[in-house]
Amino acid sequence: MLERYITIEGEGYAEIVEKKSRFIASVFPVESQEEADAILAKLRKKYWDATHNCFAYQIGERDEIQRFSDDGEPGGTAGKPILDVLKGHQIKNTLIVVTRYFGGTLLGTGGLVRAYGKGAKEGILAAGLVEKMRVCLFTLEMTYPLSGKVQYLLNDKAYVIRETQYTDVVRFIVEVEMGEEEAFTEWLIEKTNAEISIEKGDYDLIQRSVKC
Incomplete structure (x- = not known):
């Protein structure tokens, strides 16, 4: 049983635009992998026409469950930057999904890493952080x-x-x-x-x- 830990206050949503590509961040508190996967399934239906639905989550007192996906983006340019936001702030029991609608201009690997990371951070800001x-x-x-x-x-x-x-x-x-x-x-x-x-x-x- 942890004496203290950081997590999000509630759900949060944010959107950024990079070279006409829209990045929509959706942030949720989750207590299990099943709950995270169920939310992912709903978001994939909601954003069925999106180019990518990339995500990361970490769950557990010691972050025992960590998952991320680039969902078709070049390897390491989407899911990992999102997970790095969670790890950087030591945020537990949280799912971040960043949905991308391609705007017609390639961002390159560096641009993708920055965009997905920025989207995730904006989502966290919208959700708010609390120390329990x-x-x-x-x-x-x-x-x-x-x-x-x-x-x-x-x-x-x-x-x-x-x-x-x-x-x-x-x-x-x-x-x-x-x-x-x-x-x-x-x-x-x-x-x-x-x-x-x-x-x-x-x-x-x-x-x-x-x-x-």
Whole structure:
């Protein structure tokens, strides 16, 4: 189970034109090879009149499944540049299809590599990237006088306070990245002279936007 990984936020579509050839990028989140192949089949029907439907995808925690196709373009000029976009950003569980409508002018191998790579990048920009991270939810209970100090400590270390409750005590629900649980507990006990109650809770999968 990965503690954190990057994937797309949702589906994305983009189009570029290079020397009158249209390159249409379609980007999808996928969890299995069967799902990717089913989407490919639908796109081939949708763009049945296209010159090429080139694609790449990688799936799995360790990118165990990687596939790409030049779909008739010269070898290494389409599928691999698309896959390189996924690998370059370490994007998991994602399918990119770049459909080409030939415009009458040959682009050459270098031009094809650039066009398919650019199309894939534009598709990723349209889909958006997110980092998914597993966190443990800790419940912290403390007195009112101590709460200001604890809040400062948490903010200073960029811990996210998901929820704050005020009763006879102050209660914070805090997100702690998976793998940091023990260090977090020891750090907070030391900083508060053990004047705080710390309860480890369930794990949750969160996501945050990532710049492409």
